[in-house]
Amino acid sequence: KTTKFLIQKKPFHRLVKSIAHDIKADCKFQQEAVNALQDDAESYLISYFQRSQKNAIHAGRKTVHLEDTQVST
Numbered sequence: 001k002t003t004k005f006l007i008q009k010k011p012f013h014r015l016v017k018s019i020a021h022d023i024k025a026d027c028k029f030q031q032e033a034v035n036a037l038q039d040d041a042e043s044y045l046i047s048y049f050q051r052s053q054k055n056a057i058h059a060g061r062k063t064v065h066l067e068d069t070q071v072s073t
Contacts, residue, residue, distance in 0.1 A: 005038055
């Protein structure tokens with residue numbers, strides 16, 4: 001319900017730079033590109049955990065177990 005990022009910007013930027021450096025040593029990113037990556041990453045994680053929670057509720061539990069995350073929906 002908020003427009004703020006859930007993951008802090010600097011650690012996420014360092015992660016992106018680290019992964020990109022493993023592929024190509026001299027990569028640079030525009031701030032808008034990093035923000036777009038972070039937005040998509042957070043959207044994916046949120047939907048992933050929502051699906052996992054729904055699977056746990058369907059199984060009659062309140063706690064998410066590993067098998068809830070592995071079920072494809």
